[in-house]
Amino acid sequence: MPLPFLTADRTFEAASESALPHDDRELWRRPYRPGPWRVAVAALGLLFASFMLFAAVLIALTGPVFSASSSPTWAVALVLGLAFIAGALRLLRMGVWVSDHGLRQAGLLATRTVPWARVVSVRTVQQPVRWLGLPRTVQGQALVFVREDRRPEDTAPLLTTHGLDFVGRPTAFDRAADTVEAWAAEYRRG
Known part of the structure; x- marks a missing residue:
């Protein structure tokens, strides 16, 4: 009998369920751990x-x-x-945060919050991304979202495979992107 609460080798479905009775979906949470960089x-x-x-x-x-x-x-x-x-x-504190209120992207100097009602889509795309936030770009994946009041080209990516949190950790990027996409799918429906 496996004991998933004792290992970090849980499946994605088991990791998304919270065992805490006080788990409040109204609180802002980051759906991934900060990266080593x-x-x-x-x-x-x-x-x-x-x-x-x-x-x-x-x-x-x-x-x-x-x-x-x-x-x-x-x-x-x-x-x-x-x-x-x-x-x-x-x-x-920088990164992407989610709650039932919306999607929050915290930057170094500014934080942007978008309610789920304004989010049209959240998807993973293959595109040139910045390496560790520097001007150099490499081919990678990015989690982008489209707002109803802006064009898709005007939106900066939420997460990238070569950002400070995910460089060298493609599975962590995939889990974080899937989690944000799941939150968006759940709360855009209402």
Whole structure:
């Protein structure tokens, strides 16, 4: 008798069912785990932030804090450290989120939410995609959606096989794309 709750080798159907009684479909959830590239970049940002905060403390403790002859370098180091922390946390929050309210795409500086009523279709297409978000493009797959108030060409892809979350993980991309497509099919019907 298999025990699917003890392994990560569950089938897709078993993984989509929630065993939690408090599983609320009104909450925003990401239908996939953040990829290793995203986590690595965020970890490096947090590491750099710790150095900046440590430098701010050392500068503040070893020099005069407020004097006419000293510049507030400790404050600059503190602000930079806090900015790196905010950037790393925002980088971890980036991605596609779904709930029964709609589809949300969180970017580094902006978040767009589209209600399911405005989503015409969500599908996987073969097209040139950006590699790790850089200007270089490679042939890959992208999960795109069409809104009723925009042309299909005006919409950026939701997920790509060569993005920070899915580079080198094609099965994870397929599962995430299938999950988002299933949410769209369920909630577009009403």
